[in-house]
Amino acid sequence: MKKSVLTGVFLVSLVGYSQNIVVYGPESMKWIETSAGKIFKEKTGANIKYIPINGVIPRMKLEKRNPKADIVVGLTDINYLDAKNNKLITSYKPKTIKNIIKKEFIIDNEWYVTPIDYGMLALNYNYEILKKDLKTFEDLKKYPKQLLLQDPRSFTGEAFMLWTIAIYGDNWLEFWKTIKPSILTTSKGWSDSFAKFTVGEGTIMSGYASSSLYFYQDGNENKYKSYIPTEGGYVYLEGAALVKKKDIKKEAKQFLDFILEPEFQQLAFEKNYMFPVTKYTYPEDYKYVPTTNKIVRLNSNYVNKHLEEWKKQLIQELKK
């Protein structure tokens, strides 16, 4: 008897236990636990356990039979379709949707995804070295071995590729062929490129317009600048979704409601360097973020149909 009790205790100690709600998302959104988590607990009494995952969709595919997460954040207006089509997420219409200020911010009409924030892609450059402002995509061709790009299988790399497709249409691969001499390297993701950029390798990188806020807060606004090429800007949306599982927790739905509340939206702006999808008064330093009225778009379903093929084509070109 004693032996079996001990065995039982041992087995229990080997088995994990679940938190109130488990959120999967990128490393950069850990503030959801550390900052937003406190407010959410005050409101609902529930804790948030945030688990940073590099590549949330593959991880959800792995967990399909036994999902551990309740919520997934960081899905984009493009890749959420992969999760939706693979039945990894489920629909929920938040009670707070009236807070969304523009119809364009609604990612999915069936509410498989709740929009969190949006951002604009840009090219960041080292003004101190280049001593010249850049204006267009074509300007990139003037700087051999200076451009830091990301693998199209990474989030930023994929978005940058889509941006060029939205600008150049069927000739997008031709554009890539012409900028190849300018590319210093294609790294695994944004963080890697940004690390290289800040230590002075390469003077231009594909990144985000809101990085200018970061440069400003760091006192580097004269050293680093960002620009959106005159050919057009590319906006992407980030969202959150309920993970499809047997028992969907009440708190998980409350979390999606909370996302569209002012406190969460403010944190998304401050911590994520992204722009709120609800009404928001921007601080003074917002003026450092470049913007444009000329926005280029691609149809989500069209993208989803061709995305893998485009990525393969681009990888093949970059490897040549």
Next chain:
Amino acid sequence: MKKTKFYGYLYFGFWIIPLTFFIKDFFHISEIQNINFGDSFELFKISLIQGLLSVVLSTIIAIIPSYYISYEKNILTKLLESLIFIPFFFPAVSTVIGFTLLFKLPILKNFELMYSLKAIILANIFYNSPIMVRYISQGLKGIPKNIIEAGRIDGANELNIFFKIKLPLFLPQLFKGMFLVFIYTFSSFGIVLTLGGLRYSNLEVEIANSLLRDGDFTRALILGIFQFIFLIFISYIGDFLPLYESIEQINRKKISVKIIIFSLFYLLFEYSIVLIGVLYGFYNYYTNKFSFDSLFKIFSKNFNFEYPVIEGIINSLFLATITPLFVIIFTYLLLKNFNKTSNRFIVSTMGFSSAFLGVILIYINILFEIKLWILLIIGYFLITVPIAYSFMFQYIIEFPEDIVSLSKLDIKSSFKRFFLIEFPILKNIFIGTYLQIFAIILGEFTISYTMQLGSEFPTIALVNYALYSNKKFLEGAILSSISIIIISTLFYLSSYINKNET
């Protein structure tokens, strides 16, 4: 003593059982048609080119320092021998930092080495040539003086002595070193990923990409299995080589100035990368000044609230303390029951993708909810057994059987026999291996990264990754430096203990 194949099969089982669950659920024959075999062949070709070039060049670079070590015994010999810590313990991240700064030097800037095949090969040479130095010098030292003398008496000239006596005698050692370097460079991950970029992705990098980015598990499985089978095939070559026999001796000989200068340059090259890796953490490149500010910052309470540096160090120390115990006990039993089947199992798994192992283990966690730290110990166990195996091999295999046989007369219990007879003799080998495995686990990144343990069970490597991902470059650099300092100290401690043993 009757030898059993049980431990070899048990080790193989530890690999195969979780792999079977993964294959059962994620391998879809229908998806094979989507795989571009032309692309896969290209990946194989790139891996092969990187592996072969690295092996050949590491061997060439290592010949002169090995020659020096074989015929001299002084401080330079000791420093050259100590380089062996690099391939096993020096973190890839620090190597990348070292080479990035090296390639930016004005003298090298025009060669455009960064992000090229040359960069990968140079880093591979830095990483792996110490292995060749170790093996070649052991081979040269192991050539019995009396055989050479006999050759001379029979009228052989120096050329004949080299080709007909020395070369055949040290070839097995040479091939063993080359085999090890080939495995490491063929399946290299961190260096290819960071110094090569997308253009030079090899099989290992693509396996990780398929698993973590594309979620294309069938492709990852096919690439992983192909890599595994290829390396098993390569390991068969090892079966044709005779077992290593330790009869090391120093045959002093006059060394030319050119050899001394080359050896010094080689030492300088290797240590300059190590020093850059350490000093970089104390250098603030924003202000261009050396500073300890980041060191104090990463241990502060506020900082640890967001980045669990202290928890990461505690967790890594916990894993690094526990795992080597299992590894040493198991490896001892494995070597006491040495046979070719077990040997092949151990050697072949050396080339198994660590990224793949991480994903398989996380899948076991998903299926059975086994605690992640337990799975992490299993993962570290699986990757460090082959390393402990090579460290302990000669001492266990060559343990004088007559001592054990005689002790059987007085001590019936094999357990007691081990503690009273074998343990006192092998104690320092166990401690040395323990410390070496400890250091490897402390610096390990790929498995814990693939398992995405981030907030669940942070380790030093994962916290470091989080720091870099969140633009905390100075803090990340100081944590890397701390890791190198701990790892190097442990290595020298283990070398000191091992030296006292031999």
